[in-house]
Amino acid sequence: MTTTSIPPAHTSVAPQSMRVALAPVLAAAVAADAGLITLGADGRALFQQVLEQNPRGYVDAGIAEANLVGVAAGLARSGLRPVAAAMAPFLVRRAYEQIRLDVCVPGLPVVLLGVGGGLGYGPLGPTHHATDDITLMSAMPGMKVYCPADAADAVSVMRAVLADASGPAYVRLSARPDPVLPPAASTGAPHAPRLLRDGDDVLIVATGRCVAEALDAADGLAADGVAAAVASVTTLHPFPATAIRELAGRRPLVVTAAESLAPGGLGPSTAEALGRRGPAVISLHTDHRYPPVASHQDLLRFYGVDGQSIRSAVLSYRNRKTREA
Amino acid sequence: MSNADELARRARLRVVELAARKAIHLGPALSLIDVLAALYTRILRRDPARPDWPERDLLVLSKGHGAYGLYAVLAELGVLTTDLNELPGHPSDGIPGIEAATGALGHGLSLASGLALGARLAGKDRRVYVITGDGELDEGSNWEAAQFAAHHRLGNLVAVVDRNRFQQEGDTEEVCALEPLADKWRAFGWRVGETDGHDITAIGDALNALRAGDTPAVLIAHTTKGKGVPFAEGDPSWHMGELDAVQHRIAVAALTTTA
Numbered sequence: 286m287t288t289t290s291i292p293p294a295h296t297s298v299a300p301q302s303m304r305v306a307l308a309p310v311l312a313a314a315v316a317a318d319a320g321l322i323t324l325g326a327d328g329r330a331l332f333q334q335v336l337e338q339n340p341r342g343y344v345d346a347g348i349a350e351a352n353l354v355g356v357a358a359g360l361a362r363s364g365l366r367p368v369a370a371a372m373a374p375f376l377v378r379r380a381y382e383q384i385r386l387d388v389c390v391p392g393l394p395v396v397l398l399g400v401g402g403g404l405g406y407g408p409l410g411p412t413h414h415a416t417d418d419i420t421l422m423s424a425m426p427g428m429k430v431y432c433p434a435d436a437a438d439a440v441s442v443m444r445a446v447l448a449d450a451s452g453p454a455y456v457r458l459s460a461r462p463d464p465v466l467p468p469a470a471s472t473g474a475p476h477a478p479r480l481l482r483d484g485d486d487v488l489i490v491a492t493g494r495c496v497a498e499a500l501d502a503a504d505g506l507a508a509d510g511v512a513a514a515v516a517s518v519t520t521l522h523p524f525p526a527t528a529i530r531e532l533a534g535r536r537p538l539v540v541t542a543a544e545s546l547a548p549g550g551l552g553p554s555t556a557e558a559l560g561r562r563g564p565a566v567i568s569l570h571t572d573h574r575y576p577p578v579a580s581h582q583d584l585l586r587f588y589g590v591d592g593q594s595i596r597s598a599v600l601s602y603r604n605r606k607t608r609e610a
Numbered sequence: 611m612s613n614a615d616e617l618a619r620r621a622r623l624r625v626v627e628l629a630a631r632k633a634i635h636l637g638p639a640l641s642l643i644d645v646l647a648a649l650y651t652r653i654l655r656r657d658p659a660r661p662d663w664p665e666r667d668l669l670v671l672s673k674g675h676g677a678y679g680l681y682a683v684l685a686e687l688g689v690l691t692t693d694l695n696e697l698p699g700h701p702s703d704g705i706p707g708i709e710a711a712t713g714a715l716g717h718g719l720s721l722a723s724g725l726a727l728g729a730r731l732a733g734k735d736r737r738v739y740v741i742t743g744d745g746e747l748d749e750g751s752n753w754e755a756a757q758f759a760a761h762h763r764l765g766n767l768v769a770v771v772d773r774n775r776f777q778q779e780g781d782t783e784e785v786c787a788l789e790p791l792a793d794k795w796r797a798f799g800w801r802v803g804e805t806d807g808h809d810i811t812a813i814g815d816a817l818n819a820l821r822a823g824d825t826p827a828v829l830i831a832h833t834t835k836g837k838g839v840p841f842a843e844g845d846p847s848w849h850m851g852e853l854d855a856v857q858h859r860i861a862v863a864a865l866t867t868t869a
Binding site for chain 2: 322344351354355356361365382
């Protein structure tokens, strides 16, 4: 793929980085709570301010994700609240057994931050892509799984997980700055889906970066004469099934969009929530095709989860229904 | 026979009784019992009446397949009062005296490093002990942890390697050589001791000698797989097994005769 797509144009605000937004939040949390301890795997961007203000509040495990998670589990067993971060592809794949056995089976309150989940590392290639992180973490016993949509949403999620010591949590963070969404997408409780735009013809349910794509699709669909509602889902496990049913209402079609593999993700969870007697559900998600060398935006297009693909999916469905009528 | 030796003998008898009822990791359980006897009688700071005493030292059995050896010792100490036959083949949370669920190899050293670091951050002078198998050291995560513990100068962390020289499929040096094992630990920045892993007095002395220091320490305990049951000693086919009636009688006789 050689062309460069234009990112969503629904906002004029410059993109913002989740890591930049979270750094002062984490530093303030460590300063306020001596029991909070942060850990990194040779990636200090999130924790630089912790390190500067409270050097004892940060532990570097080096490039050793399995040990990072095992140490975090030991710290949690000591009564501390560990927040451990590493690049998502390496955290979820290299340390999978440690996450499952050392953290999740005993239900320890360890917060895991996966930096660069999804396709955010773009042209760095499939070694650095993690479209499987949501699927893998959703298979963990007791794991809460969050996929914030922009920097402000990530801050909201972080405050929620730090306030909840009931068990483990995984938060997918972006590799690069994200489009800034309308305030409704990023403020308030991350556990509840949020309706960002109303419309009677179709509900687009999206998570993470695909929320911006969904808004972009809704803009395009409006020009096509289709009124699309857009909902943002940040908490993927436990899935807010009741809220999704209420949002879907009487609309005939629900389209889900996520830069993730399907199993355990937004599409199957939405379909299960709506049931066989509910509206038609189209799940847009990534698959196992080997990706081209391309930007994040172009990879979203390649896998069919960008704004244009969402718009096309809605139009195709409507055309088919029109022909059938 | 000292109290510790008697504790070890009785614990071995318990393991043999279990192996007469079902297939268990017999060899690995028997090889580590003298190390456990030394730890519980001379080394670990603990309150016999309160296994969960907050100031206690911690022991993580990274080689979780040695679980019945640990259960047997804990039963002799009165910490475990349930039927050992009902306990899982690897240590699990919720069992009195068990500090961490283990069994997937290569996890314990990281967990113990976190526990040791947590103790330091909390200002506790607690020590954390972790027993690894030797074959288990094939797992690379151990060496991630070894590097981490040395870098963070976890002087309150002590590993004991149950060096019985066998892993499931044979001699450790034939499967994937570990030697020079002591040099590897030294190169990672650990203080290293070696001992006869069946001389309880020597094990205790060696662990005490490793006590003072601001870097982690490891004791390589040279042991015999299946120790105490003559036909199982040094025979890797008894890594896991069930004793028939004749084998059971021979094993009990051997452990009774030495009393």
